[in-house]
Amino acid sequence: MASRKPKAKPVNRQSVRHPSHNHPLRVFKAKEEDETACSGCELELTGQAFKCIKSECDYFLHKSCFDLPSETNNKSHQDHPLTLLHSPPDDRSVYTCDACDQYGSGFSYHCSNCNYSLHVGCAFIPETVDREDHEHPLTLLYCTPCKGREDTYFTCSACDETISEDLWMYYCKDCDYGTHLHSCAAYEDQGKEEEDEDEEGEASSPASRIKSLMKAQDEMAAMQLEARIENDARNAALDLWDEPKRRYYW
Secondary structure (H helix, E strand, O other): OOOOOOOOOOOOOOEEOOOOOOOOEEEEEEOHHHOOEOOOOOOEOOEEEEEEOOOOOOOEEEHHHHOOOOEEEEOOEEEEEEEEEOOOHHHOOOEEOOOOOOEEOOOEEEEOOOOEEEEHHHHOOOOEEOOOOOOOOEEEEOOOOOOOOOOOOEEOOOOOOEEOOOOOEEEEOOOOEEEEOOOOOOHHHHHHHHHHHHHOOOOOOHHHHOOOHHHHHHHHHHHHHHHHHHHHHHHHHHHOOOOOOOOOOO
């Protein structure tokens, strides 16, 4: 008499919850060919991430976006802390970032008192960057050096386009040299170097695998965001030994 083959037991995948989404999420390893965007920062999904367990639901989060603190302080807005929002404020479909003047529809850090919003990537952008075409490090400014000067405006040293006086930029005071925050920052040269290394068969970062400049910029921003968040969370964890504060998930 033939015996029946036992039925395979379903795989029990551990799931987690995040307040930004109604369904549970599971661990997901993003691959280059997926061409998927993070639902939080809206940058390309790379590395360790989370995905909605529902097959019909295209909701993804970088681990760094999953672990974002619910509140942060930023030097650009010292009067009030900024609160993490999982969707645009005031039930709108999009918001405008006060750092780079670009639209966003995902996570943001927001001050409701001042109607001030930042992309999560801009909120943790590095305070200094290096460029191959300039001998000094560039420092992050939260407005142009020309702000408040009548009939004076600042021209980006990389693209020769005007930078609005209230927008963030990278600047060298010694040389009066400055660039836009993202589109003309140091990412282009860094991405090219990593592509060259990849062609030679050396290990490369995720940015070197992106074929277009815009994707390279997004990937670099995501890496910087994750490093900054990890550092801030470590410092917060040390502070908790002395005095209980808000919860960090990192």
